[in-house]
Amino acid sequence: MNAAPEILIIDDERQIRRLLTLTLQEAGYRTRESENGRLGIGEAAFRRPDVVILDLGLPDMHGLDVLKELREWTQVPVLVLTAKDREDDKIAALDAGADDYLTKPFGSGELLARLRVMLRRSAQGPEPTAFKLRNVSVDLTSRLVVKDGEEVHLTGKEYAILRLLLQHQGKVLTHRQLLREVWGPQNEEDTHYLRVHMTHLRQKLGDTDPENRMIRAESSLGYRIVPE
Structure with a gap:
């Protein structure tokens, strides 16, 4: 036991x-x-x-x-x-x-x-590479994002944001952390980059219901994906 x-x-x-x-x-x-x-x-x-x-x-x-x-x-x-x-x-x-x-x-x-x-x-052990978010599936190995059976085409930055959030499911990633990892340390204060790309990412994933987000904003601190 x-x-x-x-x-x-x-x-x-x-x-x-x-x-x-x-x-x-x-x-x-x-x-x-x-x-x-x-x-x-x-x-x-x-x-x-x-x-x-x-x-x-x-x-x-x-x-x-x-x-x-x-x-x-x-x-x-x-x-x-x-x-x-x-x-x-x-x-x-x-x-x-x-x-x-x-x-x-x-x-x-x-x-x-x-x-x-x-x-x-x-407790997950080895990091998972496949994720399911409602009607969206993501395979990090093949870099494939599918929504309702159709492939979703993300830009490099949009995919990098999604990958980081999935790899840290449930954890808040601050704006600074996301900007540093995706754009580099010289862009840690450029939050407008992140807001624009996050808007486009949510639209492509169909994550448009503000009352039921897959990707949730945390009080101006950052973002997290909440496992269902």
Whole structure:
């Protein structure tokens, strides 16, 4: 019988740690707690958890520094939990390697849903090359995109955007990350390029219903493809 996934909570607020522990254990997860960044890094190295929930406002070091140290040796999924709701803070966390973020106060249902997405993605093993999005299928090996049985012709940039989003399903990719990967580091601030190409990509995929997007915009932060 496989052990339940273990979640490491790095947060200096005892009440938040307690709330998270109760919520996660009730949902069937195992949990560990650390009250500061340095202890959290050590616990992550020793325990090798399945997911890390990381607060940014730690007493001994900034949560971003914890994240950067973790990313030097592990790709464990990291959910940033923060009271800071400024876009700049969220973008900085995602750019530093966070897989997702959640703003305090948070709902337990949303927390658990985000964890399930992260765990599914990390359990996939070898990266998949074939994807199904409603009536659209994508084969990255053959670079073939098909909608309702008809091939969809994408430009090089449109295909590169779609490929990146599919390879990071469920994860928010910031505007800066997408621009850096598709256009190069010299174009990280040119968000109008991305908006124009995203509009064309959505039109070609038939992703035009603003209430039911396959490719979702995340509060001016970036985009993500949400697995069905």
